[in-house]
Amino acid sequence: MSDTTAVATHEVTPEQNRMAVHALILLLITFILGTLCLQGFNLVFTDIGAEVGAPDQAALITSLPSIVLGIVCFIYGSLGDFVSLKKLIVFGLVTLFVGCMYGFFINMFMAPNLWNVIIARILQTAGEQVAGSVYLVIATKYLRNNLKVIFFGLFTAGYQVSAAIGVFAAGLLSSIAWQYLFLIPSVTIIFLPFLLRLLPNRGGDAKHVDWIGFIIFGLASAFLSLFFSYNAWWMLIVCVALFAIFAVYINRAADPFITPGFFKNTRWLAAIMLIVLFYFTNYCMSPIFNALGGSLYDMDSSKVSQYIVWAFLVAALFGTTSGWIVGKIGRTSAIVCASVFMMIGFVGSAFCINTNFGVLTAFACVFYAGCGLMYSPVVSTVLDTLSVDESGRGVGMNDLVMNVTASIGIAIFGAQLGGNALSHGSLIGATGPAAVYSNLLFIAACVVLAGLIWFLCFRRHIYGKSSHDGIAKKDEEEIVATEA
Structure with a gap:
């Protein structure tokens, strides 16, 4: 696909649009409850690690399921181009339910064990993400263009609502029994018969599923994330080798799930870097605040x-x-505003680390305002660089990059929370734990700044002259006006 190739369009019938809207509501609820569980464990994983006798390995409760999340995001989204969405939803909801039951009963009525927690969280993560991936595939393939940005916005709103309830529930249940967190998404199994009626019958156009390609690419992604969690160089070597094998494979295979041309699309490559940079710190704010709340303000979770x-x-x-905001100001302005909010949140928190937790919360609100605003314009920007036939793989790749990047970020930042490497000094003159938290927040702001600089440098190339909707046209007009 060349830089200037037009994005393919397709007609969506009123019936497809209606059924898509109804299915999206159920999928969003499922995604919210699953993410609620994820965010809850993100907040209290250190407490759980201490209770099960493995405090030094507690980060694995978050990092390993995050790695699985990135891989299944990619697989589910990509399979949306090849297999029935009904089969995906059956597999996902059943796996989620099994993970809920296993995690609760094993850890509540038997001796809690770190690996039982991790296995249950992996099953839950692998199951709940089917809802998120199918949601994005449905929104991309079966919604009218003017509804897509709205439902992308609702998707990130659902994520943030679930995160809000998740941290609150985790804080509450951690004082009772954290095992109850496992049960929260279990009710979604009742949605299965309704979704089977609403989801489209057709799968993709391919005659077979390229499982060899999926396995090679998934293993390579897993070893990349594991390297940042364990700092074992042999894992990085294996990762590089697997990606090399994958490159050879897709060039020689008769019908690979993703072709070399996908990665030669320079508009997509420039756009996907926005997700790498803007979502690197996605999981970091909650554990940093939980750690500094306990260390500096004597607050429990x-x-x-x-x-x-x-x-x-x-x-x-x-x-x-x-x-609505993107419709008014365009994606370019929305991405710039969102990144500025995120940087203000990080920098403000870093400077006010020793003032008042209410002030820190205000800056956290500014940061998360940016997160809420960022998702819709960035995701629609990336997907608009691909044809509709590639949208499932685009959704899968977006989710893979978003979650693997975030898991790498939490592994790197989380490893520093209890360390001394950043404790000897800071821009605010603090030392010790306060310096660690302040420095981490400054570093996070720099990562977001790198994303903003990248976007400003490559935005004309990313949007090009081929986008098919009015929002993209507004972005092009903005670019021309700015440069003039």
């Missing part, structure tokens, strides 16, 4: 959650209205 929940609600508000 329950108390921290009562503050940070407001930040997620702000993100939900901005996510819900992001479609």
Whole structure:
């Protein structure tokens, strides 16, 4: 696909659009409950690690399921181009339910064990993400163009609402029994018969599924994330070797699930870097606030959650209205505003680390406002660089990059929370734990700044002259006006 190839369009019938809207509502609820569970464990994984006797390995409760999340995101989204969405939803909801039951009963009525927690969280993660991936595939393939940005906005709003409830529930349940967190998404099994009636019958156009390609690419992605979690160089070597094998494979295979031309699309390559940079710190704010709340303010997880929940609600508000905002100001302005909000949140928190937790919460609200606003314009920007026939793989690749990047980020930032490498000094003159948290927040702001610089440098190339909707046209007009 060349830089200037037009994005393919397709006609969506009123019936397809109606059924898509109904299915998206159920999928969004499923995704919200699954993400609620994920965010809850993100907040209290250190407490769980201490309780099960493995405090030094507690980060694995978050990092390993995050790795699985990135891989299944890619597989589910990509399979949307090849197999029935009904088969995907059956597999996903059943796996989610099994993970819920396993995690609760094993860890509640038997001796809690780190690996039982991790296995249950992996099953839950692998299951719940089917809802998120199918949601994005349905929104991309079966919604009218003017509804897509709105439902992308609702998707990130749902994510932030679930995060808000998740941190609050985790703080509450951690004082009772954290095992109850496992049960939260189990009710979604009742949606299965309704979704089977609403989802389209057709799969993709391919005659077979390229499982060899999926396995090679998935293993390569897993070893990349594991390297950043364990710092074992042999894992990086294996990762590089697998990606090399994958490159050879897709050039020689008769019908690979993704062709070399996909990766030669320079518009897509420039756009996907936005996700790499903007979502690197996606999982970092909650554990940093939980750690500094306990270390500097003598607050337990329950108390921290009562503050940070407001930040997620702000993100939900901005996510819900992001479609309207993008329609008014265009994706270029929305991405710039979102990145500025994120940087202000990080930098403000870094400077005010020793002031008042309420002030820190206010800056966290600014950061999450940026997160809520960012998702819709960035995702629609990336997907618009691909044809409709490639949209499932585009969704899968977006999710893979977003989650693997975030898992690498939490592995790197999380490893520093209890360390001394950043404790000897900071821009605010602090030392010790305060310096660690302040420095981490400054570093996170720099990552977001790198994303903004990248976008400003490559935005003309990313949007090009081939986008097919009015929002993209507004972006092109903005670019021309700015450069003039």
